[in-house]
Amino acid sequence: MPIVHIELLEGRTQEQKNEMVKEVTEAIVRTTGAKEEAVSIVISDMSKGNYAVGGKTLVQK
Amino acid sequence: MPIVHIELLEGRTQEQKNEMVKEVTEAIVRTTGAKEEAVSIVISDMSKGNYAVGGKTLVQK
Amino acid sequence: MPIVHIELLEGRTQEQKNEMVKEVTEAIVRTTGAKEEAVSIVISDMSKGNYAVGGKTLVQK
Amino acid sequence: MPIVHIELLEGRTQEQKNEMVKEVTEAIVRTTGAKEEAVSIVISDMSKGNYAVGGKTLVQK
Amino acid sequence: MPIVHIELLEGRTQEQKNEMVKEVTEAIVRTTGAKEEAVSIVISDMSKGNYAVGGKTLVQK
Amino acid sequence: MPIVHIELLEGRTQEQKNEMVKEVTEAIVRTTGAKEEAVSIVISDMSKGNYAVGGKTLVQK
Structure with missing residues (x-):
């Protein structure tokens, strides 16, 4: 059930985001014992003006 | 004073959102005793890549 | 996949919260077409000083 | 280390946002003793439909 | 309608928080034109372990 | 500048949290190019009733 929000400066490619969510999910599963399919991640792209x-x-x- | 954030996959129409905030507000008023005008809702549209x-x-x- | 956060003033009973998440989930399912088991809700109890x-x-x- | 999120209705200019983050940061530094460079602020522009x-x-x- | 969330390390007194929300609200009113009574602020106290x-x-x- | 929020069910030890933030930070650094010292993580412990x-x-x- 872990729910993760990641706020990043805009400009990351979809490929980078795909890689990031894969590795962050694995890190959480490894260290907390959560099930992989129970980890949700929401990414927010922040603009430089915001x-x-x-x-x-x-x-x- | 309830403050509600709802993260949805993008693609819902404005009409669906209007209906959703109406019914969610009513549900909170009914079950918590909050006043209707005190309920704020913020919707975030998540893209599939995020x-x-x-x-x-x-x-x- | 809707993710809902509800910030409430502390003092609601567990029974009120149970009723609230049931009705809010139903409202979201009815109005957006999301599946019931895909709706997650996180409640935060705000103290009056916060x-x-x-x-x-x-x-x- | 204070982390601040400010949700505003869309339509504020960049200049207004620049002024806002400057004054909000000063207010937090003055009242909590945090260091200026430790204050992060993220702005979200809410659309009227959301x-x-x-x-x-x-x-x- | 601005909604503000401020995450602080635990340990600030209620007096500091009172002062902080007063000054942050004034800063937002001054720079964005929002009405004072429309500004909501939620404070979260983060523990050092979190x-x-x-x-x-x-x-x- | 990535800002990460992780909501977990209560009951993880401080050691698990220490390990988790270490590995999540490394995952973000590796995949996005952010600097290690620029990654902030806030953990929230959710109770089962919330x-x-x-x-x-x-x-x-």
């Missing part, structure tokens, strides 16, 4: 660190969005850096 | 179960995104299935 | 509207937490009201 | 209050999406109002 | 940076939880640092 | 699948909380199953 992400900020230290008070500045990435379009300002 | 949602994975069992280590595979839905574009791989 | 929830604010209009710039004041509920412990201040 | 946000509901009182059982109605904003496209219905 | 927060990680760089692959290590804070209990390991 | 998690439901198919319209029933886990305390009902």
